Amino acid sequence: MSEPSRLYQAILEGNAKDALAITQQALAEGANALELVNGHMIPAMDEVGRRFENEDYFVPELLLSARAMKAALDLIRPQLASSGAQPAGRVVIGTVKGDLHDIGKNLVASMLEGGGFEVHDLGADVPPEKFIEAVRTTGADIVALSALLTVTMPAMRTTIEALSQAGLRDRIKVMVGGAPVTDQYAREIGADGYSENASAAVALARRLMAARTAA
Ligand code: B12
Secondary structure, X not given: OOOOOHHHHHHHOOOHHHHHHHHHHHHHXXXXXXXXXXXXXXXXXXXXXXXXXXXXXXXXXXXXXXXXXXXXXXXXXXXXXXXXXXXXXXEEEEXXXXXXXXXXXXXXXXXXXXXXXEEEEOOOOEOHHHHHHHHHHHOOOEEEEEOOOHHHOHHHHHHHHHHXXXXXXXXXXXXEEOOOOOHHHHHHOOOOEEOOOHHHHXXXXXXXXXXXXXX
């Protein structure tokens, strides 16, 4: 693979077909799965994130790159698991109860996967008890809550309270986001972090994992 690698370029350009074909070929030629992820794919998504922050890329480009990343990652994931590589962390993500908006949440989930996290996506309109069940069955480190409606924002608080009542709050970090959510609101409801977009969500998740390890 030449520099800048063809895989890096395919993900940066949001070309899922090429990303898939290049990954397939690289694996067939004996490429190391972890090296493909860390050396080519994650740097590509980091660059996508930078371009998004600088407003050179917008949501459609982000979605295309995320899709290309996911396509390549789907091929690589079994090899990563068998090589014993640890994920950056385990995240349970969902849009809270009453809220059907899932485009932003899907983007955050894809970017987190791109950032090396193991993501369990519960979908939209997720009641607190489903989050609780998922934390228990997956051993999640982080719960990520999305809300797009002002009327469903309180469901984030309810979910955090339910996690506390279930005795799980101390062993997980909670991050929240969605267009009407703010940093201040996140603090008010007892979340551990907020970020306003999907690329910042990856950086936030990494910080929360570091804080978790340090604690
Ligand atoms: C698409 C859309 C819909 C679609 C949703 C399709 C889907 N599968 O998601 C449909 C048509 C179903 C819909 C329905 C409704 N909608 Co609507 N919808 C939108 C719209 C146009 C775009 C939302 C979107 O996808 N944005 C793009 C994504 C990429 O951005 P994002 O979601 O904000 O996510 C980013 C960040 O917020 C962040 N993020 C998101 N989640 C998380 C989570 C974490 C943990 C982190 C860290 C970060 C993070 O990262 C993301 C990527 O960068 C918005 C308007 C708008 N401009 O936001 C209205 C909007 C959200 N909808 C609105 C309304 C009112 C409704 C309805 C009530 C309409 C109705 N009367 O039926 C229903 C409610 C249905 C329900 N129960 O949920 C209002 C909400 C007003 C309010 N303040 O509450 C808005 C703002 C439109 C408006 N201006 O009035 N809607």
